[in-house]
Amino acid sequence: MSSIASQARHIRTQMETRPxxxxxxxxxVLVEALDxxxxxxxxxxxxxxxxxxxDLFxxxxxxxxxxxxxxxGISIEPADEAEPVLLHGPIAAAVLRDRFKVSDEESIAAVRDHTLGLAEMxxxxxxxxxxxxxxPNKRRRDPAMKAIRRIARRDLDTALLCWADWKWVQERTHHYTSHPQHWRARQQWVAEHHLDRAMPPRTPDDDAGGVAS
Ligand SMILES: [Fe+2]
Ligand SMILES: [Fe+2]
Known part of the structure; x- marks a missing residue:
């Protein structure tokens, strides 16, 4: 089995035939991702x-x-039929596995879900x-991406949620439909964000039903 590095070189050679x-x-993206x-x-x-x-495809x-x-054999939702560009990640993931013999599931998931996200990533x-x-080009196009980039250095999950919020506003503003996969992911991210697991541990007084102050 070839190493991750040699698989990456092979994929890079293929990518370099693209526009x-x-x-x-x-x-x-590579500069940002390595950072x-x-x-x-x-x-x-x-x-x-x-x-x-x-982005091979x-x-x-x-x-x-x-x-x-x-x-x-990728399952195609009506939202994909309406906007086939959404299929480029899932297709690349399948080709990486079959043609480039990539077996690293995390890398495959990263390629597959880079456009819509997934609840668990x-x-x-x-x-x-x-x-x-x-x-940089996307930051120039939309200043919100500068803030998301900054947040990603402190908390990746919050950065994902902020991106999903930005996407939601875009979709509602331009009357685009939300892809069900992205919407499920967003709901999960919002729910996790509101869990109180980031709060300080409960004190015995909380459980005794003490009067709130
Ligand atoms: Fe892409
Ligand atoms: Fe891309």
Whole structure:
């Protein structure tokens, strides 16, 4: 079985056959992702592999994406039919596994879910999703990404939730529909955010039903 590093090199070679603008985007994402990997002590080799793989099929035409997804056996929701670009991550994940023999499940999840997110995501997937959204061109396009980039250095989960909030506003403003996978993820992130597990431990007085002050 080939190493993560040699798989990443192979995927990079493939990515470098794609349109120049897309390659440059991936290079910018890589800088962000490796920086976050240092912050959060993620494996840089896996982060690099997932970054080179995440947009392998981003430049494909909608009809091609739908055909490929059907051939691979990816389940296609009505929201994907309406916007086939959403399939580029799941298709890349399947191709990484089948053609590039990637077996690292966290890297595969990072590639698959980098567009919509998922309720439960491994660290690498959180890093790739955020890096993809806050690379310099996207920060220039939308200043909210600057704040999300800053938050990601303190708390990745809060950064994900802020991105989901931003996305929600975009979808409502422009009358886009929310993809069910993203909406489920968002609901989970909101629920986790409101859990009181980050609060100080309960004191005995709490359990004794003392009068609140
Ligand atoms: Fe993408
Ligand atoms: Fe991307």
């Amino acid at each position: 120049k603008g897309l390659i440059q985007h991936v290079q910018r 976050l990997a240092v912050c959060w002590e993620a494996d840089p080799a896996r982060v690099e592999l997932a970054t080179w793989g995440h 981003r430049a494909e035409k909608p009809g091609n994406l739908l055909r490929m997804a059907r051939e691979i 491994p660290l690498i997937a959180k890093i790739i999703l955020i890096a993809d959204k806050v690379e």
